[in-house]
Amino acid sequence: MTEHREGPLTARVVPGPALYFRAAEADKPRAVLGLLHGYADHSGRYTHVMDFFAERGITTVAIDMRGHGRALGERGYCDKFEEFLDDAAEVAALTEKQAAGLPVFLLGHSFGGLTAAASALETPRSLRGILLSSPYFGLALAVPKVKRLVGQLASRVYPRLALASGLTGADVTRDAERAAAYDADPLGFPTAKARWFFETLAAQEHVIAQAPRFKLPLYVSFGTVDKVAQIADAKRFFDGAGSSDKTWDERRGAYHEPLSDPDWADVADAMSQWILARV
Numbered sequence: 001m002t003e004h005r006e007g008p009l010t011a012r013v014v015p016g017p018a019l020y021f022r023a024a025e026a027d028k029p030r031a032v033l034g035l036l037h038g039y040a041d042h043s044g045r046y047t048h049v050m051d052f053f054a055e056r057g058i059t060t061v062a063i064d065m066r067g068h069g070r071a072l073g074e075r076g077y078c079d080k081f082e083e084f085l086d087d088a089a090e091v092a093a094l095t096e097k098q099a100a101g102l103p104v105f106l107l108g109h110s111f112g113g114l115t116a117a118a119s120a121l122e123t124p125r126s127l128r129g130i131l132l133s134s135p136y137f138g139l140a141l142a143v144p145k146v147k148r149l150v151g152q153l154a155s156r157v158y159p160r161l162a163l164a165s166g167l168t169g170a171d172v173t174r175d176a177e178r179a180a181a182y183d184a185d186p187l188g189f190p191t192a193k194a195r196w197f198f199e200t201l202a203a204q205e206h207v208i209a210q211a212p213r214f215k216l217p218l219y220v221s222f223g224t225v226d227k228v229a230q231i232a233d234a235k236r237f238f239d240g241a242g243s244s245d246k247t248w249d250e251r252r253g254a255y256h257e258p259l260s261d262p263d264w265a266d267v268a269d270a271m272s273q274w275i276l277a278r279v
Helices: 044-056 084-097 112-122 145-157 175-183 194-209 230-239 263-274
Strands: 003-009 020-024 031-036 057-063 106-111 131-132 162-164 191-193 218-223 247-252
Touching: 003 145, 020 044, 020 084, 031 044, 031 112, 031 263, 044 057, 057 084, 057 263, 084 106, 084 112, 084 218, 106 112, 112 131, 112 194, 131 263, 162 194, 175 194, 191 194, 194 230, 218 263, 230 247, 247 263
Parallel strands: 031 057, 031 106, 106 131, 131 218, 218 247
Antiparallel strands: 003 020, 020 057, 162 191
8 A cells, every 4th residue: 555645845855945845655665766757847746656656566766846736946047057966965855764775767858857856867876767758958949049139038038038948738748638647737937037048048958968977777759749858868978978888768759748649558667667677
């Protein structure tokens, strides 16, 4: 039977705003998985996946990163990308405490995938492997040149300028019910802050350039009809990664959220098998 826990995370390893955590504990766990959500996203949208993993002996611990979901902090804003690496450190501390000696893995979706990869490069930990779902290493949506120039200037003089992301539920999943829930979710937000956007661009360039230093076992799942993240940039990171153990899982016809698409259980099953094969 799966045990659920959630609540504010106020006692932080690294100083920062109070975050929020969720855990789905397997009855007889064989591994522990940390989970980092995407931008304008939150951990509550992954409870179905966490329960799926728990039924297969994988305990999952997820957080709402700063400025997202039920965590404190300005919505979708950062002064420096490294602030999200501090949040990744919180996931690492929670999973290591939960693991009590069990193998630990990390799963990041979209922006959380970028954060997970950057965190592994910045601070190597005793992870058994990293899984990335549609990692945001490049933008698939076309940004008008004028909008990009305005945003670049604003990042310096008015970093909190919020520009419409133009993203809807129909852009991230083919599941009509989940798409409607995405649009109606009060914890989501439809904008991107100028400073966040350009800090993220710099982080993307850095992570792809440093891919040869990435040595952990790596699993990447990516939909071929992703309207948000650029599949070619994810493949650049994957091909360049120095890992001797890496798996590219390309999902034909899938949108940006393979774990919310109609066949999400197939993706979650492939992930759980990959994890358990490395326990």
